[in-house]
Amino acid sequence: MDFRRLPSTFGPDGTASSKQHLACIVVNDEIAIDAGSLAMAADDKLRSQLRNIVLTHAHLDHIAGLPLFVDDLYASLSSPIIIHALQEVIDVLERDVFNWAVFPRFSELNIGSGPAIEYRPIKPREKFEVCELTFQSFPSDHKVPSAGYLVSDGGSTVAITGDTATLDGLSDVLSAAKDIKALLVECAFPNELVEIARSSHHMTPTILGSELENLKPSCPVYVCNIKPGYRDKVVMQLEDLAIQNLEIMAVGKPYSW
Numbered sequence: 001m002d003f004r005r006l007p008s009t010f011g012p013d014g015t016a017s018s019k020q021h022l023a024c025i026v027v028n029d030e031i032a033i034d035a036g037s038l039a040m041a042a043d044d045k046l047r048s049q050l051r052n053i054v055l056t057h058a059h060l061d062h063i064a065g066l067p068l069f070v071d072d073l074y075a076s077l078s079s080p081i082i083i084h085a086l087q088e089v090i091d092v093l094e095r096d097v098f099n100w101a102v103f104p105r106f107s108e109l110n111i112g113s114g115p116a117i118e119y120r121p122i123k124p125r126e127k128f129e130v131c132e133l134t135f136q137s138f139p140s141d142h143k144v145p146s147a148g149y150l151v152s153d154g155g156s157t158v159a160i161t162g163d164t165a166t167l168d169g170l171s172d173v174l175s176a177a178k179d180i181k182a183l184l185v186e187c188a189f190p191n192e193l194v195e196i197a198r199s200s201h202h203m204t205p206t207i208l209g210s211e212l213e214n215l216k217p218s219c220p221v222y223v224c225n226i227k228p229g230y231r232d233k234v235v236m237q238l239e240d241l242a243i244q245n246l247e248i249m250a251v252g253k254p255y256s257w
């Protein structure tokens, strides 16, 4: 499977920055896990073939590009944009985003074959198929209803936590899963902001180090979702911990697992 974090922030010369305001990971160029920067960073290939979006939760940095992506493609869609998410996340999208006041309700707008958006509600720990890959959700520990995912092509499995304060929900599924190739985790805040991290249900380098000590994953760990204003500090503090098999997941770089 091919994974790639889409950029969301650009330097003065227009090149992608390693700082990440918005979360979006594309799998095999046809599935997006979260849609923070999807509209802003999707190239023509993604615009023409990506029709499935799997959401971890409804925070703005994970969905900001979703309404713009649907709007951008609406006139040319021959099949709907399918959104896989917890029912609570779908409820937020319909109530607070696609509500005509903020943006059109695309689930009511017809593209000829049906609505422009189709929702596929998922349940915690449920398995579901997307473009020949198997997803299995697991609960994450965030401020709002939120899910992490195992993604498998039958040979390899990749785990993605989304935003979370702990890795508790991961231990069962990780021990049951075969051929785990990578674990993608968050680490939003530096150690000195541990109180903000705890109250907003995020991790710091020290918390992440302790969670990994308990979890003992057998695969490499890649850190995503670092708050851009604290990126340098978080990276430095992670380096100081010298956690084996841990690196920052680069923006724009393709990873094959």
Ligand SMILES: [Zn+2]
Pocket: 057, 059, 142, 163
């Ligand atoms: Zn969040």
